[in-house]
Amino acid sequence: MKQLEFIAGRLVKAVIVLLGIVILAFLLIRATPGDPAAVLAGEAGAVDAEFMQRVRAEFGLDRPMAEQLAIYVKQIATLQFGESYRQQRPVLDLITERLPATLLLTLSAFGIALLVGVSLGVTAARHVGRWPDMAITVAALVFFAVPLFWIGLMAILLFSVKLPWLPAFGMETVGADYDGIDALLDTIRHLILPATTLGLFYIAIYVRMTRASVIEVMDLDFVRTARAKGIPEGRIWRRHILRNALLPIVTLASIQAGNLVGGAVLTETVFAWPGIGRLAFDALLQRDYNLLLAVFIVTSALVILFNLIADLVYALVDPRIEVGA
Amino acid sequence: MTDTLLDIRDLRIALPAGADRPYAVDGVSLTLRRDEILCIVGESGSGKSLLANAVMGLLPGAVRIAGGSLHFDGTDLARLDPEAYRKLRGRRIAMIFQEPMTALNPIMTVGEQIDELLVAHGMTDKASRRRRVIDLLAATELPEPELLYHAYPFRLSGGQRQRVMIAAALALEPDILIADEPTTALDVTTQKQILTLIRDLQARRRIAVLFITHDFGVVAEIAHRVAVMQWGKVVEEGAAADVLVRPHHPYTQRLVAAVHGLSARPELAAHAAEPLLEVVGLSKTFRTSQGLFVRRRREVHALRQVSLTIHRGETVGLVGESGSGKTTLGHAIVRLVDTDAGEIRFRGADILAQGGARLRATRARIQMVFQDPFASLNPRHSVGRILTETPRIHGVGKAEAETRARRLLELVGLDASAFGRYPHEFSGGQRQRIGIARALALEPELIVADEPVSALDVSVQGQVLDLLADIRKRLGLAMLFITHDLRVAAQVCDTIAVMRRGELVEIGPAAEVFGKPRHDYTRRLLASVPGAGWTDRPGTRLTAG
Numbered sequence: 001m002k003q004l005e006f007i008a009g010r011l012v013k014a015v016i017v018l019l020g021i022v023i024l025a026f027l028l029i030r031a032t033p034g035d036p037a038a039v040l041a042g043e044a045g046a047v048d049a050e051f052m053q054r055v056r057a058e059f060g061l062d063r064p065m066a067e068q069l070a071i072y073v074k075q076i077a078t079l080q081f082g083e084s085y086r087q088q089r090p091v092l093d094l095i096t097e098r099l100p101a102t103l104l105l106t107l108s109a110f111g112i113a114l115l116v117g118v119s120l121g122v123t124a125a126r127h128v129g130r131w132p133d134m135a136i137t138v139a140a141l142v143f144f145a146v147p148l149f150w151i152g153l154m155a156i157l158l159f160s161v162k163l164p165w166l167p168a169f170g171m172e173t174v175g176a177d178y179d180g181i182d183a184l185l186d187t188i189r190h191l192i193l194p195a196t197t198l199g200l201f202y203i204a205i206y207v208r209m210t211r212a213s214v215i216e217v218m219d220l221d222f223v224r225t226a227r228a229k230g231i232p233e234g235r236i237w238r239r240h241i242l243r244n245a246l247l248p249i250v251t252l253a254s255i256q257a258g259n260l261v262g263g264a265v266l267t268e269t270v271f272a273w274p275g276i277g278r279l280a281f282d283a284l285l286q287r288d289y290n291l292l293l294a295v296f297i298v299t300s301a302l303v304i305l306f307n308l309i310a311d312l313v314y315a316l317v318d319p320r321i322e323v324g325a
Numbered sequence: 326m327t328d329t330l331l332d333i334r335d336l337r338i339a340l341p342a343g344a345d346r347p348y349a350v351d352g353v354s355l356t357l358r359r360d361e362i363l364c365i366v367g368e369s370g371s372g373k374s375l376l377a378n379a380v381m382g383l384l385p386g387a388v389r390i391a392g393g394s395l396h397f398d399g400t401d402l403a404r405l406d407p408e409a410y411r412k413l414r415g416r417r418i419a420m421i422f423q424e425p426m427t428a429l430n431p432i433m434t435v436g437e438q439i440d441e442l443l444v445a446h447g448m449t450d451k452a453s454r455r456r457r458v459i460d461l462l463a464a465t466e467l468p469e470p471e472l473l474y475h476a477y478p479f480r481l482s483g484g485q486r487q488r489v490m491i492a493a494a495l496a497l498e499p500d501i502l503i504a505d506e507p508t509t510a511l512d513v514t515t516q517k518q519i520l521t522l523i524r525d526l527q528a529r530r531r532i533a534v535l536f537i538t539h540d541f542g543v544v545a546e547i548a549h550r551v552a553v554m555q556w557g558k559v560v561e562e563g564a565a566a567d568v569l570v571r572p573h574h575p576y577t578q579r580l581v582a583a584v585h586g587l588s589a590r591p592e593l594a595a596h597a598a599e600p601l602l603e604v605v606g607l608s609k610t611f612r613t614s615q616g617l618f619v620r621r622r623r624e625v626h627a628l629r630q631v632s633l634t635i636h637r638g639e640t641v642g643l644v645g646e647s648g649s650g651k652t653t654l655g656h657a658i659v660r661l662v663d664t665d666a667g668e669i670r671f672r673g674a675d676i677l678a679q680g681g682a683r684l685r686a687t688r689a690r691i692q693m694v695f696q697d698p699f700a701s702l703n704p705r706h707s708v709g710r711i712l713t714e715t716p717r718i719h720g721v722g723k724a725e726a727e728t729r730a731r732r733l734l735e736l737v738g739l740d741a742s743a744f745g746r747y748p749h750e751f752s753g754g755q756r757q758r759i760g761i762a763r764a765l766a767l768e769p770e771l772i773v774a775d776e777p778v779s780a781l782d783v784s785v786q787g788q789v790l791d792l793l794a795d796i797r798k799r800l801g802l803a804m805l806f807i808t809h810d811l812r813v814a815a816q817v818c819d820t821i822a823v824m825r826r827g828e829l830v831e832i833g834p835a836a837e838v839f840g841k842p843r844h845d846y847t848r849r850l851l852a853s854v855p856g857a858g859w860t861d862r863p864g865t866r867l868t869a870g
Contacts, residue, residue: 220427221422221424221427221428222427222428222429222430222431224383224422224428225422225428225429225430225490225493226430226441227381227383227414228381228383228414228415228419228420228422228494229414229415229419229441229442229445229493230411230412230413230414230415230416230442230445230446231411231415231441231442231445232411232445233411235441235445239430239433239441240430240433243432244430244431244432247432317432318431318432319431319432319434319477319479320431320432320477320479
């Protein structure tokens with residue numbers, strides 16, 4: 001009951017937040033120079049005022065800004081995201097086509113980051129001040145500091161060009177028409193480079209967070225109590241140190257799970273991954289307002305959703321927190 | 326079977342390079358016999374806790390045993406491999422700690438935390454483990470052990486958590502229980518109960534207890550034998566009855582003398598009849614509310630209709646246990662918290678109605694001294710800046726403020742060279758002197774001192790209390806002295822006000838409140854003061870001065 005009330009409350013807040021995002025995104029996009037009419041006209045090679053006027057009238061871009069916003073909000077309220085100016089298809093179709101690819105990429109990257117980052121962080125903490133700690137900390141710092149796209153390009157150079165082990169771009173081998181298990185393996189081969197690249201940046205964050213958290217918990221009183229009780233070291237690490245040290249990681253991870261979708265734009269562009277990030281990138285270049293706004297709204301909704309899940313998970317792993325209390 | 330369970334010979338524990346001395350424990354020899362309570366008494370830095378940790382084989386990484394021997398029941402502990410040592414811990418030597426609030430894992434249930442100890446020492450049958458845990462919780466007089474099994478520590482009070490710790494420690498009927506300041510963090514009435522529990526369990530199960538404390542009052546309650554430690558060495562050892570009555574070593578004499586009786590000082594009680602501060606019907610309720618659709622309220626009545634008068638030059642002691650509202654009252658008087666109802670009149674004017682410049686002027690007349698001398702001074706400000714900042718804000722010129730600051734340093738017994746130094750260069754007692762000087766910088770008429778000595782070692786406490794008494798006499802200050810320690814209150818206060826759960830249950834001249842307490846709760850507080858029977862029975866102790 002309490003949980004349901006809590007979730008209902010959060011959903012109400014989510015709607016308010018989304019409305020704010022819609023309005024803000026709408027105004028931001030309109031504030032950028034250029035509009036779809038100009039882009040279309042430019043591509044058609046017919047930059048005359050009459051053509052542009054016609055396009056603007058067709059999309060309703062000639063009306064006052066406030067009116068456009070009101071119309072748009074009303075449409076969104078009834079879940080009508082409209083059509084892409086450019087591709088002449090419903091925006092929602094375009095997004096649902098691309099979303100699975102993005103989710104596959106980001107969740108793989110996220111999984112890698114979490115697994116590798118936390119393991120390395122714990123290893124560093126267990127050897128604090130000695131060489132494994134130094135090596136891990138320095139490596140994490142390097143990957144944190146180097147730009148994502150550069151790592152991506154270098155990875156392509158090394159593993160696709162110099163050593164032809166992995167495909168450099170796309171999600172599947174064009175024209176191969178694999179079936180079943182072969183198709184799956186093909187996708188995995190395509191996934192390795194972009195997912196690892198995207199993951200590397202986040203690994204660094206998890207290494208540092210986990211290391212700091214474990215070092216802090218290691219010295220807490222209840223760990224000393226456990227030792228005084230004669231609990232074996234293995235169990236002290238599993239039940240007392242790690243379980244407590246990972247609580248802040250849960251928070252961080254669930255907040256980042258939402259942001260990963262946005263963070264994938266660069267990676268998807270570098271690796272020509274057919275995901276929502278690429279879609280947004282192209283939509284921005286083409287001033288495809290409806291599509292761009294819809295991508296904003298969907299990714300924002302995902303962030304909000306992940307945050308809600310985070311709160312519920314947190315209440316599950318930490319008995320001191322009661323959902324709704 | 327020998328009678329000696331623990332034999333410590335010439336033990337040396339080396340501190341890492343760069344510490345204030347090479348050995349934390351320097352040539353200590355002690356024995357602990359079956360069926361006795363040995364108290365190790367010392368102040369912070371005496372090495373008493375490291376000694377206990379050495380017995381447990383749980384010394385911190387940088388600290389190591391550099392000489393001597395530790396024998397437990399004939400076994401040389403230094404030769405034990407880690408696994409054998411682990412099996413000893415919890416099973417034959419158990420330990421409880423000072424801070425019950427943090428000594429339990431916050432995300433494991435109470436039952437699990439005792440259960441895992443039974444598992445670790447080879448009890449495999451789940452049902453019998455569960456029965457044992459529930460029996461233990463009942464034996465330590467915890468309510469509803471069946472329900473408690475599944476409770477998480479945050480639901481328990483400090484006293485209850487310490488009982489859980491004791492239940493876990495006694496789970497496998499160890500030969501030795503090491504208790505490192507187990508009641509220091511608890512309220513007096515809770516402390517009394519825990520001490521009684523440890524004493525009863527010790528007598529019933531005939532275990533040996535190594536009890537570490539800084540408080541001779543606690544020693545008087547519980548010890549059979551006493552060893553006094555100073556700077557890593559045992560300076561005096563003997564039967565509790567002897568050491569308490571006839572301490573030989575000057576250091577022991579100082580510690581014993583620091584435990585004052587509960588009778589009020591007769592030379593106090595002389596103050597003007599003119600009221601300086603009047604608190605009338607003050608109430609404050611803290612509310613937390615959550616929930617989006619239905620607002621659920623949790624209310625804590627920190628102050629309920631509290632009325633109190635402080636006269637010029639009078640020191641009023643506000644005593645009570647944690648959560649009684651005494652700190653809230655102190656904060657309300659300096660306007661650090663807003664109140665719900667009532668009046669606070671300072672020199673006749675209601676300060677709750679004041680704002681802006683008038684409030685600032687009032688604030689200069691009422692100053693506060695805080696409990697924690699380590700946290701209450703800004704570590705990045707020099708002592709000079711700490712002492713001159715507020716006078717400068719209140720319009721005193723730079724040169725004048727500095728002259729005053731140097732005079733204040735002299736007044737609180739610090740060298741004038743302290744002016745350019747930073748708080749971390751001073752000891753706890755010195756920092757509290759700086760805190761007092763800071764409070765005096767604006768020449769206030771009233772000082773609100775919130776537990777000003779409770780973070781200090783007993784011998785330092787005495788010095789700071791003497792300083793406060795001296796300053797008050799010289800400057801004619803009035804003081805609201807908030808403390809949980811009735812002995813401290815007896816030393817400095819003219820009037821005692823007793824608070825309980827937001828209510829002022831008793832107020833009167835110190836001699837009356839201590840001599841003929843009217844309220845039940847006051848009587849209970851007085852009876853709980855550790856060692857009350859020892860300090861306040863005439864002729865049982867030498868009154869060292």
